[in-house]
Amino acid sequence: MATAADEGQLISMLVKLINAKNTMEIGVYTGYSLLSTALALPSDGKVVALDINREYYELGLPMIEKAGVIHKIDFREGPALLFLDQLLQDENNKGTFDFVFVDADKNNYLNYHKRVIDLVKVGGLIGYDNTLWSGSVALPPDAPMLAIIRDLRGHVIEVNKYLAQDSRIEICQLTLSDGITLCRRIS
Template structure:
């Protein structure tokens, strides 16, 4: 009950409405209009099944929103992505939307510290016929990234990288991912508006985990804004996603 009260307090203070728990839109009705008009009836059946299964999980708030999934799916098709990476998988909703967007010989290097959550969605991914595109590695991403960076053949080899894991490592991930993504390729950092709290006053009464992660997000947002190797676009989709296009 206490956690719910804190969530409602944050919603009222920073504009995060209740219908779209992953939306920063000011109007519940407007967000619902978007979902009902252009999202739900176009959502592939496997993604709907996985979304509904994830909704029963205690940590369901970790999943990306359905409209963000639609956005990523189209984005991947627009850039003709083939070799991708995902850091932070959870039950695999964003992973599935990526796999469905890639060509049959496309590949996703997927990393998460929890295989159990991944396996919750795996049967649906398999049923969708895209499991062969996924190379799942259980454990922290940093050691895997360090190994990839050591081998120059991996440099500039990824078309798209999606990051939705431990926020305290976003800045460390970026230092490595900028070498692994190709020039013209994209890195997407999720949750970069952090429930709207990025504009909260320094003394705002935020729960500790919210404040700590907000501070990490603020650091990476500032770093991305001045990184001359990338072009950026911060979008209020879901909980905020920042796209970084490598230009050099």
């Protein structure tokens, strides 16, 4: 799923509201949320963009170049968990990100959270896309749904439950598009 237009607007506004300069995006796909973030950052702001597939980044690259924000993007191809683990090995990286947007493999959302929580500063934001997962998170387990929705539904429910109980964050789940959960780190 691509980021919806209303989500892109929200991301842009959030980045501006918190005066973000150092951000990260896990899962690039069409590059729309990446573009929204880069446009909202000040001229010296950066977004580290992680994706396992460079083709996804290149899909949105013409628009990123046309918008004149390529200098704000540090694209890294490869497994995001490996990159996050490498960042965490250096204590100086902890608490340095203002905003992280996660829209990658849903089966790793909880693994991403357990890492990015230490990389985001207190007062910073983490956004998780698709946390309503086509409404399946509120349906009974035997309800009819597409195979991909059924296959990943449990992972989305698991991360939603975890986020709701994580005392290090305040959360707000929005019903924009397929659901976006915002987490503000409070400790």
